[in-house]
Amino acid sequence: MFAYAVRRxxxxxxxxxxxxxxxxxxxxxxxxxxxxxxxxxxxxxxxRAQVRKGLGYDQPVWxxxxxxxxxxxxxxxxxxxxxxxxSAPQLVAHCAAPCLGYSxxxxxxxxxxxxxxxxxxxxLAVMAFLMWIAGGIALGAIAAITKGxxxxxxxxxxxxxxxAFPTFFVGLFLLKFLAIKxxxxxxxxxxxxxxxxxxxxxxxxxxxxxxxxxFYMAGYVRMTRAFVLESMGEDYLRTAKAKGLAPRxxxxxxxxxxxxxxxxxxxxxxxxxxxxxxxxxxxxxxYNGLGKLAVDSVQTYDLPTIVGxxxxxxxxxxxxxxxxxxxxxFIDPRVRVG
Amino acid sequence: xxxxxxxRDLVVHFPTVDGVVKATENLSYELDRGQTLGIVGESGSGKxxxxxxxxxxxxxxxxxxxxxxxxxxxDLLKVNDETIRRKRGREVAMIFQDPLSAMHPYYTVGNQxxxxxRVHNNVSRKQARARTVEMLDRVGIPQPDRRVxxxxxxxxxxxxxxxxxxxxxINDPGLLIADEPTxxxxxxxxxxxxxxxxxxxREFNSAIIIITHxxxxxxxxxxxxxxMYAGRAVEYGxxxxxxxxxxxxxxxxxxxxxxxVVGDTDAKLIPIRGNPPSLLTPPAxxxxxxxxxxxxxxxxxxxxxxLPELTPARAGxxxxxxxxxxxxxxxxxxxxxxxxxxxxxxxxx
Numbered sequence: 001m002f003a004y005a006v007r008r009x010x011x012x013x014x015x016x017x018x019x020x021x022x023x024x025x026x027x028x029x030x031x032x033x034x035x036x037x038x039x040x041x042x043x044x045x046x047x048r049a050q051v052r053k054g055l056g057y058d059q060p061v062w063x064x065x066x067x068x069x070x071x072x073x074x075x076x077x078x079x080x081x082x083x084x085x086x087s088a089p090q091l092v093a094h095c096a097a098p099c100l101g102y103s104x105x106x107x108x109x110x111x112x113x114x115x116x117x118x119x120x121x122x123x124l125a126v127m128a129f130l131m132w133i134a135g136g137i138a139l140g141a142i143a144a145i146t147k148g149x150x151x152x153x154x155x156x157x158x159x160x161x162x163x164a165f166p167t168f169f170v171g172l173f174l175l176k177f178l179a180i181k182x183x184x185x186x187x188x189x190x191x192x193x194x195x196x197x198x199x200x201x202x203x204x205x206x207x208x209x210x211x212x213x214x215f216y217m218a219g220y221v222r223m224t225r226a227f228v229l230e231s232m233g234e235d236y237l238r239t240a241k242a243k244g245l246a247p248r249x250x251x252x253x254x255x256x257x258x259x260x261x262x263x264x265x266x267x268x269x270x271x272x273x274x275x276x277x278x279x280x281x282x283x284x285x286x287y288n289g290l291g292k293l294a295v296d297s298v299q300t301y302d303l304p305t306i307v308g309x310x311x312x313x314x315x316x317x318x319x320x321x322x323x324x325x326x327x328x329x330f331i332d333p334r335v336r337v338g
Numbered sequence: 339x340x341x342x343x344x345x346r347d348l349v350v351h352f353p354t355v356d357g358v359v360k361a362t363e364n365l366s367y368e369l370d371r372g373q374t375l376g377i378v379g380e381s382g383s384g385k386x387x388x389x390x391x392x393x394x395x396x397x398x399x400x401x402x403x404x405x406x407x408x409x410x411x412x413d414l415l416k417v418n419d420e421t422i423r424r425k426r427g428r429e430v431a432m433i434f435q436d437p438l439s440a441m442h443p444y445y446t447v448g449n450q451x452x453x454x455x456r457v458h459n460n461v462s463r464k465q466a467r468a469r470t471v472e473m474l475d476r477v478g479i480p481q482p483d484r485r486v487x488x489x490x491x492x493x494x495x496x497x498x499x500x501x502x503x504x505x506x507x508i509n510d511p512g513l514l515i516a517d518e519p520t521x522x523x524x525x526x527x528x529x530x531x532x533x534x535x536x537x538x539x540r541e542f543n544s545a546i547i548i549i550t551h552x553x554x555x556x557x558x559x560x561x562x563x564x565x566m567y568a569g570r571a572v573e574y575g576x577x578x579x580x581x582x583x584x585x586x587x588x589x590x591x592x593x594x595x596x597x598x599v600v601g602d603t604d605a606k607l608i609p610i611r612g613n614p615p616s617l618l619t620p621p622a623x624x625x626x627x628x629x630x631x632x633x634x635x636x637x638x639x640x641x642x643x644x645l646p647e648l649t650p651a652r653a654g655x656x657x658x659x660x661x662x663x664x665x666x667x668x669x670x671x672x673x674x675x676x677x678x679x680x681x682x683x684x685x686x687x
Contacts, residue, residue, distance in 0.1 A: 234439065235434065235436065235439040235440045236439065236440055236441055236442040236443075238395070238440070239434065239440045239441065239442075239502075239505075240442075241395060241426070242393055242395065242426055242427065242431065242432045242434075243426060243427040243431075243453065243454045243457060243505070244423050244424060244425070244426035244427035244428060244454075244457050244458060245427075245453070245457055246457075254442055257442075257444055258442070258443075258444065261444075331444070332443070332444060333443070333444060333489040333491070334443055334489070334491050
């Protein structure tokens with residue numbers, strides 16, 4: 001098991017390396033000249049060349065990547081070009097290892113950019129995750145048990161409705177009615193636990209969390225229902241019944257256990273994806289999370305931030321995959337090796 | 339004298355969008371402790387459905403069950419759900435055809451067997467585990483104290499079925515229903531399992547219903563045999579009687595279709611022509627008539643119009659059959675026996 005995990009982590013690192021390379025290539029493969037973009041509208045040729053040099057874009061792509069890769073381990077100083085550094089030492093920015101880059105747009109190292117935003121996106125992810133898991137599995141199980149009844153059809157139908165509505169609509173809807181009009185919740189503004197305590201941290205997460213959760217819950221309701229129904233048709237349930245087990249015991253110990261396994265896999269991967277930020281929800285509620293950062297960095301052609309984000313999100317997903325696979329071995333004895 | 343198990347006029351119908359599926363019609367039989375009843379029939383003859391009714395497995399589904407099932411003086415069809423649940427696994431137990439799918443893949447074999455024990459007995463986990471190991475040993479599983487923590491997929495087919503038997507018998511049920519217990523196993527293992535069942539029957543004095551399509555199993559194990567066709571009993575009586583003096587053409591067909599491995603191995607196999615009938619719209623009259631070779635021997639068109647009643651066989655006793663033929667023993671001796679066992683037809687069977 002340990003050897004398996006180590007192998008997977010190693011493969012993950014290789015994958016992350018490849019991802020960073022691809023990102024660099026893609027960035028420079030775009031038709032827009034990033035130096036021109038950074039320079040602005042009224043940009044003379046000399047200014048553009050200067051900007052290009054300052055940002056390090058005059059180097060070949062592979063060399064830029066190499067500096068980046070070395071910088072991850074050893075730290076870097078900006079600007080890249082030595083002559084520029086010497087000419088204006090007060091403008092030199094030092095990026096300590098592990099250095100993911102320095103964003104000229106936001107005047108901060110990528111790591112600094114992440115520092116404040118990661119808790120925001122993570123809180124949102126955790127809140128949404130708890131809501132959609134609890135709601136999705138419970139409602140899905142109820143729908144499966146009462147299959148064909150009006151409860152079942154109601155649950156499935158409602159799920160479909162929420163799945164179809166775009167998150168910006170749901171988010172705005174919740175914001176308008178629950179926060180502004182009826183004032184059940186305060187207008188959400190992210191408050192970290194350190195600043196406002198757990199209470200206000202939670203209350204401010206409810207609406208955006210719910211926005212996200214409703215969307216995912218819809219999918220999970222349908223899937224839980226399907227898995228539970230499939231599990232209910234299995235032969236071992238007939239055996240359980242023939243042994244004289246009480247219906248509730250059969251449901252929880254036998255049916256749900258089998259149905260939960262594929263759900264765990266999916267939940268793990270969905271959660272990991274969500275850790276990277278939820279763009280629309282963060283925008284609607286004005287939460288400064290990784291999602292917002294991602295959109296902004298692409299719009300401003302901020303290469304270092306883009307690369308940093310790609311690696312961070314990639315790492316989340318790779319790690320989640322590894323954890324889920326290992327978890328599966330604990331859940332399903334048939335999967336274990338040896 | 340009343341029997342331990344007495345089934346009377348059992349009817350199981352399944353209403354569907356296409357109509358009512360008459361899976362079991364007016365089934366009656368009796369069984370005592372220490373005795374084995376073999377229920378034989380093709381797929382879809384109602385063998386499993388009727389036996390599942392004894393355990394009340396149709397409750398909560400849309401099946402319509404009526405009649406009487408007396409087990410040790412209690413009518414199982416009239417008790418409430420909680421009562422029948424308490425009897426399941428304790429007074430009457432069932433083992434199923436495929437032991438791999440019949441066990442939950444995520445729990446150890448020991449866990450599942452102990453579960454059967456702890457449902458009906460208020461004991462600690464440790465005590466239940468000890469009893470489980472004891473049962474595993476009793477059914478012939480080697481190193482039971484280690485195998486008890488294995489998962490079902492780590493057992494071989496024969497061992498899994500033994501584990502299922504252990505699970506079923508752990509509470510000493512008076513009645514064990516084995517639904518095609520050896521169909522998924524190879525022949526040598528099959529013999530071991532049947533031996534095991536017979537040993538355990540002697541030890542616990544349980545009544546056994548063995549459902550099978552294999553006449554060899556019936557010949558080996560059953561004291562009485564019930565031949566089912568289209569949801570009805572078509573022949574019922576002591577095994578010895580029925581195997582030697584069968585009086586219903588379907589039974590003749592079943593006996594004829596058994597391949598002869600010692601005699602003429604080049605001889606053609608003799609199947610029963612046609613297909614099993616639809617339980618939704620069974621044939622009028624005798625359900626077997628479309629596949630029967632002897633309808634011409636019955637005067638009028640009785641086979642096509644009138645359902646035969648269960649009547650005593652020529653030799654009398656407990657042997658009954660559902661057929662319009664007036665002299666089945668002669669027909670059997672003259673036409674059927676020469677096909678099955680040419681060397682026997684000269685003897686006075």
